[in-house]
Amino acid sequence: MDWEALLLSIKLSGLTVLFLLPVGIVTGRWLAYRKFFGKSMVQALLAVPLVLPPTVLGYYLLVSLGGASALGQLLERLFGHGLVFNFEGLVIASIIFNLPFAIQPIQRAFEAIPREIREAAACCGMTPARVLWRIELPLAWTGIVSAITMTFAHTLGEFGVVLMVGGNIPGETKTIAIAIYDRVQAFDNDAAAVMSAFLLVFSMTAIAFTYLITDRNKHTYG
Amino acid sequence: MADEVPTAPGIQVSLIQTQPIPLAIDLYCQPGEVLAIAGPSGGGKTTVLRAIAGLHHAENGSVKCQGEIWQDSASGFYLAAHRRAVGLVFQTYALFPHFTALGNIMEALAHLPKTVRKERARELLKRVHLDGLEDRYPKALSGGQQQRVAVARALAREPKVLLLDEPFSAVDQVTRRRLYRELNELRRSLSMPILLVTHDLEEATMLADRLCILHKGVTLQSGPPLEVAAHPVSATVARLMDQQNLFTAQIISHDPLARKTLLRWRGLVLEARYQPDYAPGSRVCWMIQSSNVLLHRRNRESRGDRENPLSGTIIEYMILGDHVSMRVEVDKQLQIAITITVPVHVARRNELAYGEQVTISLLAEGIHLMPFVKLRGTKQD
Structure with a gap:
């Protein structure tokens, strides 16, 4: 077991969740309640990482974050160093790659709250902030938890994007998924098997946990 | 004009819009009076209530309630829903599913100090004959009980107007009769104007002091229900009042x-x-x-x-x-x-x-x- 790689993966997943959670709540709620021109385009763009091969996404990120592009140069000045083949670049790539996993469950959860419930809250004299805090977030809670688990588990197992943007630098960009590949390449099947089993059990548990709380907290409206 | 404080008690509403459904109405309801708004579905009944509550912004209109201005398009003034002292009972009741009966009411009591909210919520539940069911969640309440919680919650913030949007349509006949009696009894203790949207003329006749017939967004006639039934101003009103002869x-x-x-x-x-x-x-x-x-x-x-x-x-x-x-x-x-x-x-x-x-x-x-x-x-x- 490559503990360094596992710890790095957990750190990457944790940071991705931390950054994506507010983004997911704000964007998910916005998409759930607002109608605007070009909404389907925005949604399609945010869902692209679901269908795009990770290597393709990784390639574009590599090109756009790299020092040759304007964005890359801007980020380089901001961070003081290049963003490809290091941990910060990996976090940015991971955030982009996980957008649909964070936004979609939260969006669905907000959509499931009947409009009248939110209106009733306003008619009870609750300010929009209080409605969000007391009514919407508690009712969307299961969606938020599933966004967290899905994002975390998905980052833990991500391979293609990490390899393209981060490479395979121990302690910097070598995540557990890369380590498994690395071990297989080195004919160290035992280590690969342990790490694979760990990822399998972890992912299964995470998803089972999500289903469990979703089923338990089903609200019936009306 | 927003600086001209309306002196008339009760609620005065005039709304004109072409979208999403055409509306051109003018209505007034005195304190303590029950005004039923009846008419075929799609005629704009619910939209009127929503406009009063601040949930729908009519293009042109004014809403003045008990000395306050809630909307005045002439000066571009529009008060957000949560700043209007309305009690609205939704057709679906719209109870908060993650709060108990007591909790639902306490959410509408934010204007009171925390220490007295629980006591006040208990009183309100008692007033609608639900004492003993404080800790039930909405899904564990019958339709009639849910409606009572919704009424108690609407009254909790001491509204200046009570709006009832077809509050009896989701319960069975027997429960409905009982709720009619309860509402009739409750209204005697209420001093605010009460607007009841219904498509049931019998209901309007039973509960309302005055009936307003709304058809295709226009008020065709208003008056005491029996008077409207006996002396409709037009054949359309007669037909809407279910006149056979x-x-x-x-x-x-x-x-x-x-x-x-x-x-x-x-x-x-x-x-x-x-x-x-x-x-x-x-x-x-x-x-x-x-x-x-x-x-x-x-x-x-x-x-x-x-x-x-x-x-x-x-x-x-x-x-x-x-x-x-x-x-x-x-x-x-x-x-x-x-x-x-x-x-x-x-x-x-x-x-x-x-x-x-x-x-x-x-x-x-x-x-x-x-x-x-x-x-x-x-x-x-």
């Missing part, structure tokens, strides 16, 4: 001394209440409520028998609770029938049944005239 006729003459107006109705001459606004020779619509149609007793004459007697055959006989509704065909060729309602025991004593011959009288006082419009589907005159 609606026909057309021609004015023959007016007799101011006898206080009678004579009508020609398919070859017959009918005596009606004196209504001189319609010129002799002009065509009119007329109606009579089934309670103003008298059934002649078989064996002896009684008072009123001589007023507009008509004979016919019973072509429909329907028992509705303790009354019988019958259609008496007075002209087979033209398929003209008058609907009458009599108590079941009267129908039994007179041995009324499908196919029987009867004689009826249209009481002149009950014949109400309205401007002429072409009536669909039937050949009435």
Whole structure:
């Protein structure tokens, strides 16, 4: 077991969740309640990482974050160093790659709250902030938890994007998924098997946990 | 203008919009008064309530409630929903599913100090006869109980107007009767204007002091429910009030001394209440409520028998609770029938049944005239 790689993966997943959670709540709620021109385009763009091969996404990120592009140069000045083949670049790539996993469950959860419930809250004299805090977030809670688990588990197992943007630098960009590949390449099947089993059990548990709380907290409206 | 403080008590609403559904209404409801807004679905009833609550922004309009201005498009003023002291009971009740009955009410008590909220919420639940069910979640409450929680929650913030959006449509008949009684009892202790949206005329008649008929976004008539039912201003209102006996006729003459107006109705001459606004020779619509149609007793004459007697055959006989509704065909060729309602025991004593011959009288006082419009589907005159 490559503990360094596992710890790095957990750190990457944790940071991705931390950054994506507010983004997911704000964007998910916005998409759930607002109608605007070009909404389907925005949604399609945010869902692209679901269908795009990770290597393709990784390639574009590599090109756009790299020092040759304007964005890359801007980020380089901001961070003081290049963003490809290091941990910060990996976090940015991971955030982009996980957008649909964070936004979609939260969006669905907000959509499931009947409009009248939110209106009733306003008619009870609750300010929009209080409605969000007391009514919407508690009712969307299961969606938020599933966004967290899905994002975390998905980052833990991500391979293609990490390899393209981060490479395979121990302690910097070598995540557990890369380590498994690395071990297989080195004919160290035992280590690969342990790490694979760990990822399998972890992912299964995470998803089972999500289903469990979703089923338990089903609200019936009306 | 926003700086001109309205002095009238009660609520004054005028709304004009073309989108999403056309509306052009003006209504007023006094403190303590129940105003029912009735009419066919899609007529804008719910939109009116939503505009009052601040959930719908009508293009043009003003909403003034108990000395406060909530909307005034002339000055571009629009108060957000949570700043308007309204109590709104939704058709679906819209209870918060993650709070108990008590919790639902406490959420509407944010204007009170934390320490007294629980006590106040208990009082409100008691007021709607739900004491003992404080800790139940909405899904563990029956439809009637949910409605009571919704009413208590609407009253919690001490609203300046109470809005009820078809609050009885989601419960069964038996529960509905009980809730009617409870609301009637509750309203006596309430001092704010109460607006009730309903499509049920019986409900409106039972609960409201005044009825406002809303059709295609326009107020057609408002007044006490029984008055609107007896004296609709137009054939459309009569039809919306479910008036069965609606026909057309021609004015023959007016007799101011006898206080009678004579009508020609398919070859017959009918005596009606004196209504001189319609010129002799002009065509009119007329109606009579089934309670103003008298059934002649078989064996002896009684008072009123001589007023507009008509004979016919019973072509429909329907028992509705303790009354019988019958259609008496007075002209087979033209398929003209008058609907009458009599108590079941009267129908039994007179041995009324499908196919029987009867004689009826249209009481002149009950014949109400309205401007002429072409009536669909039937050949009435």
